[in-house]
Amino acid sequence: MCPAVNILAVEETKEKEEQNESRYQKGVRHLCESGINRIPRKYILPVSDRPLIVMKEEKNYQNLNLPIIDFAQLQGPNRSQVLKSLAKACEEYGFFQLVNHGIHSDVIQHIIEVGKIFFELPFEERAKYMSTDMQAPVRLGTSFNQNKDRVFCWRDFLKLSCHSLSSDILSLWPSFPVDLREAAANYSKKTKFLYQLLIGEILESLGIVNSNENNDSQNLKEFEDGSQLLVLNCYPSCPEPDLTLGMPPHSDYGLLTLLLQDEVKGLQIQHQEKWLTVEPIPNSFVINVGDNLEIFSNGRYKSVLHRVLVNSSKSRISVASLHSLPYSSKIQPSPELINESSPKLYKDTDFATFLEYLSSCEHKSKSFLESRKLIN
Protein backbone atom coordinates (compact mmCIF):
# COMPACT_ATOMS: atom_id res chain seq x y z
CA MET A 1 0.00 0.00 0.00
CA CYS A 2 1.35 3.49 -0.82
CA PRO A 3 2.27 5.56 2.32
CA ALA A 4 -0.42 8.21 1.67
CA VAL A 5 -3.18 5.57 1.58
CA ASN A 6 -1.71 4.02 4.73
CA ILE A 7 -1.83 7.34 6.62
CA LEU A 8 -5.41 7.89 5.46
CA ALA A 9 -6.42 4.45 6.72
CA VAL A 10 -4.78 5.10 10.11
CA GLU A 11 -6.53 8.46 10.41
CA GLU A 12 -9.85 6.93 9.50
CA THR A 13 -9.42 4.25 12.17
CA LYS A 14 -8.43 6.91 14.72
CA GLU A 15 -11.48 8.99 13.86
CA LYS A 16 -13.72 5.94 14.20
CA GLU A 17 -12.20 5.11 17.58
CA GLU A 18 -12.77 8.67 18.80
CA GLN A 19 -16.39 8.52 17.66
CA ASN A 20 -16.84 5.25 19.51
CA GLU A 21 -15.19 6.66 22.65
CA SER A 22 -17.59 9.59 22.74
CA ARG A 23 -20.48 7.16 22.16
CA TYR A 24 -19.44 5.04 25.15
CA GLN A 25 -19.23 8.14 27.35
CA LYS A 26 -22.98 8.56 26.79
CA GLY A 27 -23.69 5.42 28.74
CA VAL A 28 -24.80 1.83 28.35
CA ARG A 29 -28.49 2.59 28.03
CA HIS A 30 -27.72 4.90 25.12
CA LEU A 31 -25.66 2.10 23.55
CA CYS A 32 -28.47 -0.43 24.04
CA GLU A 33 -31.02 2.00 22.60
CA SER A 34 -29.04 1.99 19.35
CA GLY A 35 -29.81 -1.74 19.09
CA ILE A 36 -26.89 -4.11 19.63
CA ASN A 37 -26.61 -7.87 19.83
CA ARG A 38 -22.88 -8.11 20.68
CA ILE A 39 -21.02 -6.01 23.21
CA PRO A 40 -18.35 -3.61 21.88
CA ARG A 41 -14.69 -4.42 22.61
CA LYS A 42 -14.55 -1.51 25.09
CA TYR A 43 -16.66 -3.57 27.54
CA ILE A 44 -14.90 -6.92 27.17
CA LEU A 45 -12.83 -7.84 30.21
CA PRO A 46 -9.57 -9.78 29.99
CA VAL A 47 -10.35 -13.48 30.43
CA SER A 48 -8.97 -13.58 33.99
CA ASP A 49 -11.36 -10.80 35.14
CA ARG A 50 -14.52 -12.21 33.59
CA PRO A 51 -17.27 -13.62 35.79
CA LEU A 52 -17.71 -17.35 35.55
CA ILE A 53 -21.34 -17.63 34.62
CA VAL A 54 -21.48 -21.39 34.72
CA MET A 55 -24.28 -20.65 37.10
CA LYS A 56 -26.96 -20.26 34.48
CA GLU A 57 -28.17 -23.50 35.90
CA GLU A 58 -29.77 -22.74 39.22
CA LYS A 59 -28.00 -25.63 40.94
CA ASN A 60 -24.62 -24.05 40.23
CA TYR A 61 -25.62 -20.68 41.62
CA GLN A 62 -23.66 -20.09 44.78
CA ASN A 63 -26.17 -17.97 46.57
CA LEU A 64 -25.30 -16.46 49.86
CA ASN A 65 -27.59 -16.14 52.75
CA LEU A 66 -25.96 -13.19 54.42
CA PRO A 67 -26.44 -12.83 58.16
CA ILE A 68 -29.80 -11.20 58.80
CA ILE A 69 -30.10 -8.53 61.46
CA ASP A 70 -33.61 -7.81 62.70
CA PHE A 71 -33.42 -4.14 63.60
CA ALA A 72 -36.58 -4.18 65.70
CA GLN A 73 -35.04 -6.86 67.92
CA LEU A 74 -32.29 -4.42 68.91
CA GLN A 75 -34.98 -2.60 70.87
CA GLY A 76 -36.18 -5.77 72.61
CA PRO A 77 -35.04 -8.32 75.21
CA ASN A 78 -32.61 -9.97 72.72
CA ARG A 79 -30.61 -6.79 72.29
CA SER A 80 -27.27 -8.10 73.55
CA GLN A 81 -27.55 -11.23 71.38
CA VAL A 82 -28.38 -9.16 68.29
CA LEU A 83 -25.45 -6.81 68.99
CA LYS A 84 -23.17 -9.87 69.06
CA SER A 85 -24.59 -11.11 65.73
CA LEU A 86 -24.04 -7.61 64.29
CA ALA A 87 -20.40 -7.64 65.39
CA LYS A 88 -19.89 -11.16 63.99
CA ALA A 89 -21.43 -10.21 60.61
CA CYS A 90 -19.18 -7.13 60.33
CA GLU A 91 -16.11 -9.18 61.28
CA GLU A 92 -16.72 -12.24 59.12
CA TYR A 93 -18.59 -10.92 56.08
CA GLY A 94 -18.37 -7.11 56.19
CA PHE A 95 -21.99 -7.37 55.01
CA PHE A 96 -25.41 -8.15 56.43
CA GLN A 97 -29.07 -7.83 55.46
CA LEU A 98 -31.21 -5.54 57.59
CA VAL A 99 -34.90 -6.34 58.04
CA ASN A 100 -37.61 -4.69 60.16
CA HIS A 101 -35.75 -1.39 59.80
CA GLY A 102 -38.82 0.83 60.04
CA ILE A 103 -38.67 2.42 56.57
CA HIS A 104 -42.05 2.00 54.93
CA SER A 105 -42.21 -0.14 51.78
CA ASP A 106 -43.88 2.76 49.88
CA VAL A 107 -40.74 4.87 50.33
CA ILE A 108 -38.64 2.00 49.00
CA GLN A 109 -40.88 1.25 46.02
CA HIS A 110 -41.11 4.93 45.13
CA ILE A 111 -37.35 5.43 44.79
CA ILE A 112 -36.99 2.26 42.68
CA GLU A 113 -39.88 3.38 40.45
CA VAL A 114 -38.59 6.91 39.84
CA GLY A 115 -35.13 5.44 39.20
CA LYS A 116 -36.52 3.10 36.53
CA ILE A 117 -38.48 5.90 34.88
CA PHE A 118 -35.49 8.27 34.95
CA PHE A 119 -33.24 5.83 33.08
CA GLU A 120 -36.00 5.21 30.53
CA LEU A 121 -36.31 8.92 29.67
CA PRO A 122 -35.15 9.96 26.19
CA PHE A 123 -31.37 10.34 26.07
CA GLU A 124 -31.55 14.13 25.52
CA GLU A 125 -33.47 14.52 28.80
CA ARG A 126 -31.07 12.34 30.83
CA ALA A 127 -28.06 13.95 29.17
CA LYS A 128 -28.82 17.31 30.85
CA TYR A 129 -27.32 15.82 34.01
CA MET A 130 -24.17 14.35 32.48
CA SER A 131 -20.96 15.66 34.00
CA THR A 132 -17.42 14.46 34.46
CA ASP A 133 -16.94 16.69 37.54
CA MET A 134 -16.78 14.22 40.45
CA GLN A 135 -17.93 16.91 42.90
CA ALA A 136 -21.05 17.95 40.97
CA PRO A 137 -24.15 17.82 43.24
CA VAL A 138 -25.93 15.84 40.54
CA ARG A 139 -24.18 13.67 37.99
CA LEU A 140 -25.27 11.16 35.42
CA GLY A 141 -22.34 8.94 34.61
CA THR A 142 -21.38 5.57 33.27
CA SER A 143 -18.96 2.71 34.02
CA PHE A 144 -17.01 2.92 37.30
CA ASN A 145 -14.63 5.80 36.71
CA GLN A 146 -15.30 6.83 33.14
CA ASN A 147 -12.34 9.21 33.05
CA LYS A 148 -9.94 6.37 33.81
CA ASP A 149 -11.40 2.95 33.01
CA ARG A 150 -9.65 1.19 30.14
CA VAL A 151 -12.45 -1.37 30.00
CA PHE A 152 -15.90 0.05 30.67
CA CYS A 153 -18.43 -1.69 32.86
CA TRP A 154 -22.08 -2.23 32.06
CA ARG A 155 -23.56 0.41 34.33
CA ASP A 156 -25.06 3.89 34.22
CA PHE A 157 -25.65 5.85 37.41
CA LEU A 158 -27.22 8.99 38.78
CA LYS A 159 -25.39 10.45 41.78
CA LEU A 160 -27.19 12.88 44.03
CA SER A 161 -25.29 14.63 46.75
CA CYS A 162 -27.51 14.83 49.84
CA HIS A 163 -25.13 16.84 51.96
CA SER A 164 -27.74 19.51 52.19
CA LEU A 165 -31.30 19.11 51.01
CA SER A 166 -31.72 22.87 50.63
CA SER A 167 -33.96 24.14 47.82
CA ASP A 168 -30.82 25.39 46.00
CA ILE A 169 -29.49 21.85 45.76
CA LEU A 170 -32.86 20.19 45.10
CA SER A 171 -33.52 22.51 42.19
CA LEU A 172 -30.42 21.03 40.49
CA TRP A 173 -31.78 17.46 40.72
CA PRO A 174 -33.61 16.04 37.69
CA SER A 175 -37.00 17.62 37.08
CA PHE A 176 -38.30 14.45 35.34
CA PRO A 177 -39.95 12.26 36.38
CA VAL A 178 -41.78 15.00 38.27
CA ASP A 179 -41.73 13.14 41.58
CA LEU A 180 -38.03 12.22 41.48
CA ARG A 181 -36.95 15.09 43.76
CA GLU A 182 -39.62 14.32 46.33
CA ALA A 183 -38.95 10.56 46.26
CA ALA A 184 -35.17 10.97 46.48
CA ALA A 185 -35.28 13.65 49.21
CA ASN A 186 -37.68 11.57 51.28
CA TYR A 187 -35.63 8.40 50.76
CA SER A 188 -32.44 10.23 51.67
CA LYS A 189 -33.94 11.60 54.93
CA LYS A 190 -35.25 8.19 55.95
CA THR A 191 -31.99 6.37 55.17
CA LYS A 192 -29.94 9.06 56.94
CA PHE A 193 -32.01 8.58 60.07
CA LEU A 194 -31.65 4.80 59.84
CA TYR A 195 -27.90 5.18 59.28
CA GLN A 196 -27.62 7.35 62.42
CA LEU A 197 -29.32 4.69 64.51
CA LEU A 198 -27.29 1.92 62.93
CA ILE A 199 -23.89 3.54 63.32
CA GLY A 200 -24.69 4.11 67.00
CA GLU A 201 -25.36 0.37 67.37
CA ILE A 202 -22.20 -0.48 65.44
CA LEU A 203 -20.06 1.72 67.69
CA GLU A 204 -21.63 0.05 70.68
CA SER A 205 -20.94 -3.40 69.17
CA LEU A 206 -17.29 -2.34 68.98
CA GLY A 207 -17.40 -1.47 72.66
CA ILE A 208 -17.11 2.28 72.02
CA VAL A 209 -19.59 4.12 74.11
CA ASN A 210 -18.48 7.65 74.72
CA SER A 211 -15.15 8.56 73.25
CA ASN A 212 -15.92 12.28 73.52
CA GLU A 213 -14.21 12.23 76.90
CA ASN A 214 -11.01 11.13 75.21
CA ASN A 215 -9.41 14.05 73.37
CA ASP A 216 -7.56 11.79 70.93
CA SER A 217 -10.74 10.10 69.75
CA GLN A 218 -12.92 10.72 66.80
CA ASN A 219 -15.69 13.08 67.77
CA LEU A 220 -18.73 10.80 67.79
CA LYS A 221 -20.93 13.62 66.53
CA GLU A 222 -19.01 13.45 63.23
CA PHE A 223 -20.38 9.94 62.69
CA GLU A 224 -23.92 11.29 62.76
CA ASP A 225 -23.42 14.55 60.91
CA GLY A 226 -21.41 13.22 58.00
CA SER A 227 -21.98 13.34 54.29
CA GLN A 228 -24.46 11.28 52.31
CA LEU A 229 -24.49 10.40 48.64
CA LEU A 230 -27.34 8.61 46.85
CA VAL A 231 -26.35 6.57 43.82
CA LEU A 232 -29.05 5.13 41.60
CA ASN A 233 -27.41 2.36 39.58
CA CYS A 234 -28.91 1.06 36.36
CA TYR A 235 -27.60 -2.15 34.76
CA PRO A 236 -29.35 -2.71 31.43
CA SER A 237 -29.74 -6.29 30.21
CA CYS A 238 -26.62 -7.28 28.34
CA PRO A 239 -26.33 -9.53 25.25
CA GLU A 240 -23.04 -11.10 26.46
CA PRO A 241 -23.08 -11.01 30.27
CA ASP A 242 -20.20 -13.44 30.67
CA LEU A 243 -17.74 -11.01 29.04
CA THR A 244 -18.31 -8.01 31.28
CA LEU A 245 -19.40 -6.78 34.72
CA GLY A 246 -21.92 -4.22 35.97
CA MET A 247 -19.38 -3.09 38.53
CA PRO A 248 -15.81 -4.31 38.97
CA PRO A 249 -14.57 -5.65 42.32
CA HIS A 250 -14.36 -2.69 44.70
CA SER A 251 -14.85 -1.76 48.31
CA ASP A 252 -16.84 1.32 49.35
CA TYR A 253 -14.91 4.27 50.66
CA GLY A 254 -17.09 5.56 53.51
CA LEU A 255 -18.31 4.25 56.85
CA LEU A 256 -21.45 2.35 55.87
CA THR A 257 -23.44 1.76 52.70
CA LEU A 258 -27.17 1.04 52.81
CA LEU A 259 -27.95 -0.73 49.55
CA LEU A 260 -31.36 -1.37 48.13
CA GLN A 261 -31.55 -3.90 45.30
CA ASP A 262 -34.62 -4.65 43.23
CA GLU A 263 -35.76 -8.26 42.74
CA VAL A 264 -33.06 -9.01 40.13
CA LYS A 265 -29.95 -10.62 41.57
CA GLY A 266 -26.49 -9.49 40.56
CA LEU A 267 -24.58 -8.36 43.66
CA GLN A 268 -21.73 -10.68 44.61
CA ILE A 269 -19.41 -10.43 47.58
CA GLN A 270 -16.05 -12.02 48.08
CA HIS A 271 -16.15 -14.46 50.95
CA GLN A 272 -13.46 -17.02 51.69
CA GLU A 273 -11.97 -16.41 48.26
CA LYS A 274 -15.21 -17.19 46.43
CA TRP A 275 -17.71 -14.89 44.74
CA LEU A 276 -21.13 -15.43 46.26
CA THR A 277 -24.40 -13.97 45.04
CA VAL A 278 -26.49 -12.05 47.55
CA GLU A 279 -30.10 -13.18 47.41
CA PRO A 280 -32.46 -10.15 47.27
CA ILE A 281 -34.96 -10.01 50.17
CA PRO A 282 -37.91 -7.68 49.46
CA ASN A 283 -37.92 -4.48 51.57
CA SER A 284 -34.57 -5.20 53.17
CA PHE A 285 -31.27 -3.35 52.97
CA VAL A 286 -27.89 -4.87 52.28
CA ILE A 287 -25.52 -3.07 54.63
CA ASN A 288 -21.80 -3.06 54.11
CA VAL A 289 -18.78 -1.84 56.03
CA GLY A 290 -16.75 0.77 54.12
CA ASP A 291 -13.00 1.46 54.14
CA ASN A 292 -13.36 4.20 56.75
CA LEU A 293 -15.09 1.91 59.21
CA GLU A 294 -12.41 -0.74 58.69
CA ILE A 295 -9.81 1.94 59.52
CA PHE A 296 -11.75 3.26 62.52
CA SER A 297 -12.24 -0.26 63.90
CA ASN A 298 -8.50 -0.87 63.37
CA GLY A 299 -9.28 -3.79 61.08
CA ARG A 300 -11.82 -5.53 63.28
CA TYR A 301 -14.69 -4.85 60.88
CA LYS A 302 -13.97 -5.62 57.24
CA SER A 303 -14.61 -3.59 54.12
CA VAL A 304 -15.14 -6.42 51.67
CA LEU A 305 -14.77 -6.54 47.88
CA HIS A 306 -18.00 -6.79 45.96
CA ARG A 307 -18.98 -6.67 42.28
CA VAL A 308 -22.09 -6.79 40.11
CA LEU A 309 -23.02 -9.34 37.45
CA VAL A 310 -25.34 -8.45 34.60
CA ASN A 311 -27.69 -10.77 32.77
CA SER A 312 -29.14 -11.18 29.31
CA SER A 313 -32.84 -10.88 30.11
CA LYS A 314 -33.47 -8.30 32.81
CA SER A 315 -32.38 -4.76 33.66
CA ARG A 316 -31.48 -4.22 37.27
CA ILE A 317 -31.75 -1.14 39.50
CA SER A 318 -30.07 -0.59 42.84
CA VAL A 319 -29.87 2.44 45.11
CA ALA A 320 -26.81 2.90 47.28
CA SER A 321 -26.90 5.37 50.15
CA LEU A 322 -23.27 6.01 51.02
CA HIS A 323 -22.51 7.52 54.42
CA SER A 324 -19.15 9.03 55.36
CA LEU A 325 -17.70 11.42 57.89
CA PRO A 326 -17.86 15.11 56.94
CA TYR A 327 -15.42 15.57 54.04
CA SER A 328 -13.28 17.83 56.22
CA SER A 329 -12.71 15.13 58.87
CA LYS A 330 -9.80 12.79 59.36
CA ILE A 331 -10.42 9.13 60.07
CA GLN A 332 -8.09 7.19 62.30
CA PRO A 333 -8.14 3.90 64.19
CA SER A 334 -10.01 4.47 67.43
CA PRO A 335 -7.52 4.84 70.30
CA GLU A 336 -9.93 2.72 72.36
CA LEU A 337 -9.26 -0.24 70.09
CA ILE A 338 -5.48 0.06 70.15
CA ASN A 339 -3.39 -1.64 72.76
CA GLU A 340 -0.28 -3.79 73.04
CA SER A 341 -1.92 -6.84 71.56
CA SER A 342 -3.74 -4.81 68.91
CA PRO A 343 -1.32 -2.21 67.51
CA LYS A 344 -2.43 0.61 65.21
CA LEU A 345 -2.80 -0.89 61.71
CA TYR A 346 -3.73 2.10 59.52
CA LYS A 347 -2.46 5.58 58.79
CA ASP A 348 -4.75 8.54 59.50
CA THR A 349 -6.69 9.33 56.35
CA ASP A 350 -8.59 12.29 54.99
CA PHE A 351 -10.94 12.77 52.06
CA ALA A 352 -8.39 14.78 50.08
CA THR A 353 -6.02 11.77 50.15
CA PHE A 354 -8.81 9.59 48.83
CA LEU A 355 -9.63 12.02 46.00
CA GLU A 356 -5.95 12.14 45.09
CA TYR A 357 -5.94 8.35 44.94
CA LEU A 358 -9.06 8.30 42.75
CA SER A 359 -7.66 10.70 40.21
CA SER A 360 -4.27 9.02 40.08
CA CYS A 361 -5.12 5.42 39.30
CA GLU A 362 -7.60 2.99 37.92
CA HIS A 363 -9.72 2.26 41.00
CA LYS A 364 -10.34 -1.42 40.55
CA SER A 365 -9.44 -3.15 43.75
CA LYS A 366 -9.10 -2.68 47.44
CA SER A 367 -5.80 -0.91 46.95
CA PHE A 368 -6.88 2.40 48.56
CA LEU A 369 -7.32 0.61 51.84
CA GLU A 370 -4.17 -1.39 51.20
CA SER A 371 -2.32 1.91 50.75
CA ARG A 372 -3.44 3.04 54.21
CA LYS A 373 -2.04 -0.03 55.98
CA LEU A 374 0.93 0.52 58.28
CA ILE A 375 1.96 -3.14 58.34
CA ASN A 376 1.72 -5.18 55.13
Ligand SMILES: O=C(O)CCC(=O)C(=O)O
Ligand atom coordinates in the same frame (compact mmCIF):
# COMPACT_ATOMS: atom_id res chain seq x y z
O1 LIG B 1 -25.74 -2.59 42.55
C1 LIG B 1 -25.28 -3.21 43.49
O2 LIG B 1 -25.78 -4.25 43.91
C2 LIG B 1 -24.00 -2.73 44.17
C3 LIG B 1 -23.71 -1.29 43.98
C4 LIG B 1 -22.43 -0.87 44.65
O3 LIG B 1 -21.64 -1.67 45.03
C5 LIG B 1 -22.13 0.56 44.83
O4 LIG B 1 -22.93 1.43 44.37
O5 LIG B 1 -21.08 0.86 45.46
Ligand SMILES: [Fe+2]
Ligand atom coordinates in the same frame (compact mmCIF):
# COMPACT_ATOMS: atom_id res chain seq x y z
FE1 LIG C 1 -20.15 -0.77 46.31
